[in-house]
Amino acid sequence: MTTGDPVLAIDIGGTKLAAALVDSGGLLRRRHEVPCQPSRRGEGEALWGTLVKLVEAVCADALPGGIGVGCGGPMRWPQGVVSPLNIAAWRDFPLRVRLREMFPGAHVRVANDAIALAVGEHWRGAGVGVRNLMGVVVSTGVGGGLVLDGRVEFGETGNAGHLGHVVVDPDGPECVCGGRGCLEAIARGPAVVQWALDHGWSTAGEPDGRTLVAAARAGEQIAIEAFARAGTALGTAVASAAHLLELDVVAIGGGLANAGDLLLGPARSAFACHARMEFASRCHIVRAGLDVDAGLIGAAALVVCGDQYWPSGAD
Amino acid sequence: MTTGDPVLAIDIGGTKLAAALVDSGGLLRRRHEVPCQPSRRGEGEALWGTLVKLVEAVCADALPGGIGVGCGGPMRWPQGVVSPLNIAAWRDFPLRVRLREMFPGAHVRVANDAIALAVGEHWRGAGVGVRNLMGVVVSTGVGGGLVLDGRVEFGETGNAGHLGHVVVDPDGPECVCGGRGCLEAIARGPAVVQWALDHGWSTAGEPDGRTLVAAARAGEQIAIEAFARAGTALGTAVASAAHLLELDVVAIGGGLANAGDLLLGPARSAFACHARMEFASRCHIVRAGLDVDAGLIGAAALVVCGDQYWPSGAD
Incomplete structure (x- = not known):
């Protein structure tokens, strides 16, 4: 991209679809999001229709200078053929091809959503200037x-x-x-909530990550333990x-990172217990600096800073 | 290195010190090795003296075209200041500086011994032509x-x-x-032998990895289980x-790889159980193709094929 046109950034996860225009400095404009309803195989076109509406709402009459996408994995890359483990509707869905048809001539770059988060944090978040960074979406x-x-x-x-x-x-729950x-089998939001429910937690509201965080902040012991267990695994x-x-x-980052030190405190303790070699122990575990927008900002960076973050030959 | 002079390759581990001259095709000449006796802090110069004698025996009157070293970790790299976890005599030992003093003007390149094995396998062993390879020393x-x-x-x-x-x-033995x-706490040779002894294995010979392999090959159940436990962890x-x-x-690779499928069979089973995502499950676990010389050949490749295997700026 050589123009200063804003880039269309899209973040696709099992909970929500988000999109925004992002300028060359990483600032968001016209951010929209919609829930990603639980879906089944065969409902791929319906989900695509939802995404198209979201994109149209964000772009309105603007023609983006390129499109960067973070999407739940796994996928075939760089083809952008996606099969997100937590979005049953899409199996081998040709996301990159569809977006190219929608925006002929524009760069369309699709990466794993956690890679997008890592890139966002490296470009404008907690990892600016850092040489070796891992971004994690929980x-x-x-x-x-x-x-x-x-x-x-x-x-x-x-x-x-x-x-x-x-x-x-190795003898833990099925994934x-x-x-x-696997870490995911223990620390993914639904597993953390289910563990709390199984151990006696109840709530007047919807039993989800948000209400569990509220319960833990209010001092409910089982909610606190649920995050501690997930954080220890993390x-x-x-x-x-x-x-x-x-x-x-x-x-x-990710929704569960909203638990803050309820999750990251136990994570740091477990890390300190297991990372004893100096070359490992010096690593810092921090909360994503860009909060819930890290994935969108990183998706934009795949286009805005393609020289650094996108391999030549992957277009 | 621009000449065709053979390179001096050195492999330093907790069990033995090995050295050889290696030609530009990866063939070894004048390979010598000596046991690395268990040592204590303060005995660093004695171990250095042993290494000097080994190097003199290998080089005789030949002046090597460069020196490549694989050494047990951890270390400070590229300085080559080594503190091998399993060689107590060396803590912050300036191995690269010492070898430079011994061979003024020659390239001296020191890497972790397992990195050397990985390089050897990529250059001339089981990983020729492979894009993403891990070499493991057990x-x-x-x-x-x-x-x-x-x-x-x-x-x-x-x-x-x-x-x-x-x-x-996470609740396993101390490392x-x-x-x-840690994997090492379960699968390192001495831990495997100790587990077998603790579970009733006995031998007329020295209780070490070699005799344990022989016992397992002879059908002794505890010996077989000891390798299965290590392989599962691996x-x-x-x-x-x-x-x-x-x-x-x-x-x-490494000495315990001599157990062959006693170790690698259970390793492959555990891998198949835990690696279910297609991008992971397609990985193959194989025995190092260069056997015990992988580390030496890889150490040589750090010099012979420095353009590929040694970063510019690390000399």
């Missing part, structure tokens, strides 16, 4: 993305950094992926990743 | 090294790829590093790494 699922030596590590098919399926307890004891997985990759900073 | 300790997208991932201080301290059981449940850790890095091949 939401309906748990994902991760890597910026190593200042460049995005996409992996062969765009799924590198996927912290959610690092094993934290949506078919494995056992810190353990981060310790493993820090040993493998000499990470400087791990930025935690 | 010996007195457990280490790992990464070749990602064809280039070595050293990390900020040369310790990236350190699979040994990936957590495989030498001070943590708990496969679990590899699953975590494959999710983080979309690995194509993981090559297992």
Whole structure:
């Protein structure tokens, strides 16, 4: 992109679809979001229709200078053919091709949503100037993305950094992926809420991550323990990743990061217990600096700062 | 290096010191090794003296065209100041400086021994032509090294790829590093032997990895179980790494790899159980193709193929 036209950024997760125009400085304009309703196989076109309406609402008459997308994984990259584990409606959905048809001639770049978060944090958030960063999304699922030596590590098919399926307890609960004891099986929002319900928590409202955070803040012990259990699993997985990759900073985002130190306190304790080698223990676990917009801002950066964050040859 | 002079390769681990001259095709000449006796702090000069004698025996009157070293971690890299967890005599030992004093003007390149193994396997072993490879040393300790997208991932201080301290059981045994449940705490040779002894194994010979392999091959159940337990931990850790890095091949070397499928069979089973996402499950766990010489050959490649395997600016 050579013009200063704003970029259309899209963030697609199991809980919500969000989109905004983002300028070359990373500022958002006309941000809209809609819930991502639980869906079934075969409902892919309905979800696409929802996304089209959202995009039209954001763009109105503006023609974006490019489109950057963060989408739940896994996917085939750089083709942008997505099969988000937590969005059953899309299996091998050709997201990049569809968006290209909608915006002929524009750059369309689709990355894993956690990679987008990592890029956003590196560009404008908690990881500015950091050499080795992992971004983590703790939401309906748990994902991760890597910026190593200042460049995005996409992996062969765009799924590198996927912290959610690092094993934290080999005899732990079954995971949506078919494995056992993955971080995601313990720390994903619905699993944290279910654990609390199973251990006696009840609420007058909807039993979700938001009400569980409120309960924990109000001092309800089971809610506090539910976040501590998730945070401990998170810190353990981060310790493993820090040993493998000499990470400087791990930025935690996604809806569950709203729990703040209820989640990050136990994560830091578990990390300190398991990361003892100096090259790993020096890593800092912080909350994503861009809050819920990290994914959108990172998706925009895939286009705005493509020289740094998008490999030549992946267009 | 522009000449065709053979390179001096050195492999330093908790069990043995090995050295050889290696030609530009990766062939070894004049390979010598000596045991690395258990040592204590303060005995660093004695160990250095042993290494000097070994190097003199290998070089005789030849002047090597450069020196490549794989050494147990952790270390400060690229300075080559080493503190191998399993060699107590060396803490902050200036290995690179010492070798430079011994061979003025020559390139001296020191890397983690598991990184050297990974490079050797990528250059001439089980990983030729592979894009994303992890090499693993299972010996007195457990280490790992990464070749990602064809280039070595050293990390900020040369310790990236350190699979040994990936957590495989958060409530597992204490590790030498001070943590708990690390792969190394379960799968390092001495731990495997100790587990067998604790569970009733006995031998007329020296109770070490070699005799334990022989016992397992002879059908002794406890010996078989000891390797199965280590292999299961190994496969679990590899699953975590494959999710983080979309690995194509993981090559297992080091003394305990001599157990062959006694170790790798259970490793593959555990990997299949935990690596369910397609981008991870496609990874192959194989035995290092260069056997015990992978580290030496990889150490040589740091010099012979420095353009690919050694970052410019790290000399």
